[in-house]
Amino acid sequence: MAASDVCINDHISDVECLNESADFPVRNIFHNSEAPLKSDADHQLLIKIQFRQPVKISGLRFFGVEEESCPTDVKLFVNKPSLGFSEAEDTPTTQDLSLDPAQCNLMEKKDVMCPVKFVKFQSVNALILFVQENNGADITQLKKLEVFGTAAENSDITAWKPCKS
Incomplete structure (x- = not known):
């Protein structure tokens, strides 16, 4: 199954x-x-996304409004939905992203995705993004966020049958 934007696919x-x-x-x-x-x-x-079922995440695409208000330092956490600002500052991250202006896709036609360490994002029930810094503005702005990946495969234990020897 090809990766798609899991956020817009219900x-x-x-x-x-x-x-x-x-x-x-x-x-x-x-x-x-x-x-x-x-x-x-x-x-x-501190953006918290809960998924209906586990997903495998392959990348993120940020769309900013203007360069100064685009995120630059984003900490990603997996399956920590109760995380607050103080914990986000001190808790080890799943991955840190350092974004440059190109990765904020300021022009609609841009198509720059930020890949994640796929092995660390295999069974994600909750994705938390801590936008720690931007390019110097008093506020941070985002026009759109896309999370790419696929639904993680679940095992159906009811269909399991023992091997016959």
Whole structure:
């Protein structure tokens, strides 16, 4: 099965974001909204994505609004849905991303994906993105976020039959 954007293929059961602006919530970046996601009190965001079933993630694609407000340092965590800002600062990450402006796909025609260490993202029930830094703006903005991967295969134990020798 080819990797697709698992966020738009009805794989998300819940999404929340800490420090999001009430007028520009996280749901905007998954529903082709003209309105972006914006941080509220400062530039940090903690985006929590819960999937309906385990997924294998191969990469992420960020779409920024302007260069100064694009994320630059993003920490990724797998299966830690109760993570808060203080834990995100201190907990070992699954992977750290350092984004350059090209990886923020500021022009709609850009198609730059950030690959992840595939072996560490094999059975993901929850993906947490901690946007720690941006390019110097007071707030962080994202127009769209795509998470690429496939549904993890589940074993159906009811179909199991013992081997006959």
